[in-house]
Amino acid sequence: MLRQKNNLFLALLTLFFLAGITLWVPSQFSDHRQIADYHFLMGRLYQDTIQIEKNITEQLLNAYSQDSFSKQDRSIQAPMLLKPRDYSSLISNNDPKLIKLLDNFSHIAHQKQLTAEHIKHITQRLIQSHLGIADYFAMTYQLDTLKAEFYELDLTHALNSIDQHILDQHQKIMRANKLLYLGFAGLLTSIFSALFLMQRRQLTTAPLNTSDPEQSLIDAREPLESVFKHQAYYDSLTELPNRTLLMDRLDVAIRSAERDHQTIAVMFIDLDRFKNVNDSLGHGTGDELLSMVSKRLKNCVRESDTIARFGGDEFVMLLHNISSESDAAHVADKVIHTLSAPFQLSGREIVIGASIGIALYPNDDDSPDNLLRDADLAMYRAKQSGRNQFMFFTKSLQEHAAELMETEQHLRNALELNQLSLHFQPLVRSRTGRVTGFEALLRWHHPTLGNIPPDKFIPVAEESGLIGSIGEWVLDTALMHAKNWHNQGQKLYISVNLSRRQLDLGMNDKKLSALLSKHQFDPSYLVLEITESLLLDNSDTTVIRLESIKDLGVHLAIDDFGTGYSSLSYLKRFPIDSLKIDKEFVRDLTSDSDDVELVTAIIAMARSLKLRLIAEGVETEEQRKILLRLGCEFLQGYYFAKPMPASEVQTWLTHYEPEYLSAHA
Numbered sequence: 001m002l003r004q005k006n007n008l009f010l011a012l013l014t015l016f017f018l019a020g021i022t023l024w025v026p027s028q029f030s031d032h033r034q035i036a037d038y039h040f041l042m043g044r045l046y047q048d049t050i051q052i053e054k055n056i057t058e059q060l061l062n063a064y065s066q067d068s069f070s071k072q073d074r075s076i077q078a079p080m081l082l083k084p085r086d087y088s089s090l091i092s093n094n095d096p097k098l099i100k101l102l103d104n105f106s107h108i109a110h111q112k113q114l115t116a117e118h119i120k121h122i123t124q125r126l127i128q129s130h131l132g133i134a135d136y137f138a139m140t141y142q143l144d145t146l147k148a149e150f151y152e153l154d155l156t157h158a159l160n161s162i163d164q165h166i167l168d169q170h171q172k173i174m175r176a177n178k179l180l181y182l183g184f185a186g187l188l189t190s191i192f193s194a195l196f197l198m199q200r201r202q203l204t205t206a207p208l209n210t211s212d213p214e215q216s217l218i219d220a221r222e223p224l225e226s227v228f229k230h231q232a233y234y235d236s237l238t239e240l241p242n243r244t245l246l247m248d249r250l251d252v253a254i255r256s257a258e259r260d261h262q263t264i265a266v267m268f269i270d271l272d273r274f275k276n277v278n279d280s281l282g283h284g285t286g287d288e289l290l291s292m293v294s295k296r297l298k299n300c301v302r303e304s305d306t307i308a309r310f311g312g313d314e315f316v317m318l319l320h321n322i323s324s325e326s327d328a329a330h331v332a333d334k335v336i337h338t339l340s341a342p343f344q345l346s347g348r349e350i351v352i353g354a355s356i357g358i359a360l361y362p363n364d365d366d367s368p369d370n371l372l373r374d375a376d377l378a379m380y381r382a383k384q385s386g387r388n389q390f391m392f393f394t395k396s397l398q399e400h401a402a403e404l405m406e407t408e409q410h411l412r413n414a415l416e417l418n419q420l421s422l423h424f425q426p427l428v429r430s431r432t433g434r435v436t437g438f439e440a441l442l443r444w445h446h447p448t449l450g451n452i453p454p455d456k457f458i459p460v461a462e463e464s465g466l467i468g469s470i471g472e473w474v475l476d477t478a479l480m481h482a483k484n485w486h487n488q489g490q491k492l493y494i495s496v497n498l499s500r501r502q503l504d505l506g507m508n509d510k511k512l513s514a515l516l517s518k519h520q521f522d523p524s525y526l527v528l529e530i531t532e533s534l535l536l537d538n539s540d541t542t543v544i545r546l547e548s549i550k551d552l553g554v555h556l557a558i559d560d561f562g563t564g565y566s567s568l569s570y571l572k573r574f575p576i577d578s579l580k581i582d583k584e585f586v587r588d589l590t591s592d593s594d595d596v597e598l599v600t601a602i603i604a605m606a607r608s609l610k611l612r613l614i615a616e617g618v619e620t621e622e623q624r625k626i627l628l629r630l631g632c633e634f635l636q637g638y639y640f641a642k643p644m645p646a647s648e649v650q651t652w653l654t655h656y657e658p659e660y661l662s663a664h665a
């Protein structure tokens, strides 16, 4: 009997003990099921943020259950379990248990190397989402006071954004429903979070029944379901239908169009230069921009059409019952026009644009997935062919995409299978014809496909990210050959192409410096040719990246100058040494006076900015003479030599006769 009583007592104690844990630990962390609930509530956050936070939460739980709270601690704390307290009072009293828990959190954040930026980002997202903020806020605010120097959070906004009335209600529930709270602390908190959300968004004003806690739960369940439903189908930032709802609607639309013999258009919209806004002005501004974009998009279509946020900066429009292709073209035009108008954001005028791909049912495909894939492909082509335009899907686009995919598959093995090589083309002085250096140009020979031109495979390498490893190999190999020339007494420059994608994929001053050291190569003999497009975003990040590369002592040249935006402002801002006039202007120099004027203007501009000038694509003596007369100092082109394998460079140099050129100057 006594033993039975003891067992009962122990069971009760265990029950209280377990319930008490839920009191100490902010309820969303109290068990894995609640973590799942919590993450369901947080489902609107970006995936990466969720992942970071999930990892922290799980580690926090581990730390909690393994070492942070020893058995001894637990027995000391056990009597306190019987005093129900919500954790806001734990916070206000600076309760050591909570502090310990928060310290663990902070420790984990340190271990995970979460920067203040990460935490700030997570917190900002939570603030914007208005979800579970009260619980999370309780924790982060405490963190802030404890670890302000580490997190550097400004939570004033969060504090202000919490409706005091809701907080009061929360506390009332906690006090009025001690027993219920003991048993359902996690559930209540989840419900509270949802109620909080509902109130913030005024989706419902479900009254809280503080005198009958069980009824509170029942009352809360129904609106909760509608909130969860809303979350499952709508994008939280823009309030537009999300991908799931879009697919549902597309499915329904296809079936009714089939029945009524109608045509529908699927328009895939991708914002141009959105990444620049996010990178330079922060995610908050990026989000604001997306909200503004969604509002403008709503004005472009009929009430009955669907606009969905597909993800990131991608939107999809579903136009029902269109009479012809031109209807879709008209809407696409309208979208491009409306999104090209400047946005006023963070006190700045921001100009973006949009690339649009259009697929039609039943002309192009007849399933939601395929129609979206077709529209996406057309959008991609629209972006590739210059952005801020729309393109209809065609079968030839599909064939082209399949071809690109095949090229990519072959290219993946090209480096390992030694199918890549470098050819070198000389750069000469226009007056004397003396060789000053070589440009390294990549070549790909495939055993069955033969020689694949760089214009065909370099875009594939960039798109697939393969340019990262390939570009590094190019630099490595080019430096190796150039070092050989130097060792043989020929101090020649080596020019290597460097694309924006390579910089994004991690080619930086450190890697470059390591390569230069590996070959003991004098950096002042290396010229990196970058295209105008790299400078277009005019961002601080690009300036800093290029400056740190330039600080190594290498030269920077703008390749294909004149084909891009040729803005004077970036020439001043970026640490550039030379300009390479594109061969397009050189080609017609002898027949087109406009090109002569253009080249004259470029030369004058380069002189005033003290930049070296190189003209590429020189094929005739006549072109050479004109360029010399106009004042272009360096030349490159088939007239002097076509790009040649490294093994032929020495022989070519031996037989090359610059005096001949000099005599004709």
Ligand SMILES: Nc1nc2c(ncn2[C@@H]2O[C@H](COP(=O)(O)O[C@H]3[C@@H](O)[C@H](n4cnc5c(=O)[nH]c(N)nc54)O[C@@H]3COP(=O)(O)O)[C@@H](O)[C@H]2O)c(=O)[nH]1
Pocket (backbone or CB within 6 Å): 425, 439, 440, 441, 442, 443, 453, 454, 455, 458, 474, 497, 498, 499, 529, 559, 560, 583, 616, 617, 618, 619, 636, 637, 638, 639, 643
């Ligand atoms: N990111 C990288 N891009 C690279 C690399 N290697 C090449 N490229 C880029 O590919 C594009 C095509 O290059 P390619 O087919 O090699 O053409 C070069 C020359 O062969 C060609 N050229 C030179 N002289 C003449 C001429 O007199 N007439 C004529 N019609 N063509 C000529 O011009 C290209 C020179 O390229 P560039 O100076 O870089 O503009 C090209 O855009 C390359 O940049 C690489 O390793 N990485």
